[in-house]
Amino acid sequence: MEEYFICPECGSDDVEVIKERGRELTLRCGECGNVWHVTLPKLVKVPLIVSKHERSFKSEVELPEGEEIKVGDIVETENDEVRITGIELDENKRVNKAKVEEVRTLWGESLTYPKIIKVSIYLPKGVTQAFRVKVPRDEEFVVGEVLEVGGYTFRVEKIKTETKMLRHGGARADKIVSIMGHSIPRARARRSLEIYRGYGRESG
Numbered sequence: 001m002e003e004y005f006i007c008p009e010c011g012s013d014d015v016e017v018i019k020e021r022g023r024e025l026t027l028r029c030g031e032c033g034n035v036w037h038v039t040l041p042k043l044v045k046v047p048l049i050v051s052k053h054e055r056s057f058k059s060e061v062e063l064p065e066g067e068e069i070k071v072g073d074i075v076e077t078e079n080d081e082v083r084i085t086g087i088e089l090d091e092n093k094r095v096n097k098a099k100v101e102e103v104r105t106l107w108g109e110s111l112t113y114p115k116i117i118k119v120s121i122y123l124p125k126g127v128t129q130a131f132r133v134k135v136p137r138d139e140e141f142v143v144g145e146v147l148e149v150g151g152y153t154f155r156v157e158k159i160k161t162e163t164k165m166l167r168h169g170g171a172r173a174d175k176i177v178s179i180m181g182h183s184i185p186r187a188r189a190r191r192s193l194e195i196y197r198g199y200g201r202e203s204g
Contacts, residue, residue: 009034041065048075048106050082052113055199063100070097074111082108111137111174116196118178119147121154129183133193135173142170147179148189157181 005015007029014030023040041064048059061075061082069075073084086107087095114134121129131149143166146155158180159166 005038007032007034008036041067044100046100046103046106048077048082048108050077050080050108050110051085052110053116053196053199061106065101067100068097069100069103069106075106075108081111083111084108114196115139115173115176117173117176119149119193120178120180121149121152122180122182123152124183131193132196134196135193137172137174139173140170141173141176141179143168146184146187146189147181148192150195152183153185153187153189154181154183155187 004013005027006013007015010029010032012029012031015027016030017025018028018035019026023042025038025040026035027038028035043062044065045060045062048061050057050059059077059080059082061077063069063075069084069087071084071087075082075084084106087098087103088105088107089095089098089102090104115137116132116134119131119133121131123129129150129152133149141156141159143156143159146153148154156179157167159171159176160178160180161171161175162177163175
């Protein structure tokens with residue numbers, strides 16, 4: 001785990017470790033020359049179940065003892081960045097936050113894996129065409145824009161996020177659950193979305 005230090009005298013982040021003994025560090029500021037000591041917190045290894053949509057993988061994360069972990073926090077493993085979606089204590093008790101040493105298992109969603117969004121396109125005669133699409137997590141979607149999926153062109157009318165339904169404005173893909181709109185066959189799409197075909201067929 002990479003540590004980040006700030007000089008308590010001048011506030012500079014130009015800090016070097018000049019002595020290390022276990023969790024005891026001696027630091028020196030490159031700006032003002034101040035020397036001080038810190039004790040790093042003890043790290044606890046916590047089991048972590050990482051979700052990549054229909055697949056889940058066992059992992060673990062090292063977290064400082066005594067600190068609080070809560071749903072929504074982002075943690076880093078050796079090869080992934082994960083947003084915590086569930087915290088399990090003993091006796092399978094689920095909570096929204098807990099001290100690190102109380103946690104039995106953490107559950108999370110990989111943030112390095114693309115976001116999968118449901119798309120519902122309303123066709124004539126009450127027919128709905130549904131897809132799941134794969135998009136970069138930082139991509140933005142806006143109500144009113146015209147998109148193409150699987151040969152269907154449609155105008156976005158509603159965007160459902162994790163917390164609300166949008167009928168105007170937009171949101172980042174990372175927060176979107178689904179997108180809905182009516183088919184407009186002769187319109188020119190602003191962009192085409194890639195259909196998600198399952199974890200086994202993705203490169204990740």
